[in-house]
Amino acid sequence: MREISVREANQNFSQLVAAAEAGETIVITKNGVPVARILPQEADRTADPAWARAHAALSQSLRRRREAVPVGPIAEDDLYGENA
Numbered sequence: 001m002r003e004i005s006v007r008e009a010n011q012n013f014s015q016l017v018a019a020a021e022a023g024e025t026i027v028i029t030k031n032g033v034p035v036a037r038i039l040p041q042e043a044d045r046t047a048d049p050a051w052a053r054a055h056a057a058l059s060q061s062l063r064r065r066r067e068a069v070p071v072g073p074i075a076e077d078d079l080y081g082e083n084a
Helices: 006-011 011-023 049-068 078-079
Strands: 003-004 028-032 033-038
Touching: 003 006, 006 011, 006 028, 011 028, 011 033
Parallel strands: 003 028
Antiparallel strands: 028 033
């Protein structure tokens, strides 16, 4: 695990992303104190409980909205109104 200052991270952000892609974890420090961590993203997020909860909440929200949103071809009146 490598430590890098905020200034260095700002100047070398693309390199930090490449390092994370390669599997490295980088700790970003401000005045010598750790403030953030850049780490590789897991390939399969479905195993992450937080992701699964967020996905379930989004799916439920979309199902509720589906009933309220008309689906089908868009008519000219839909675009401009009946009295346009």
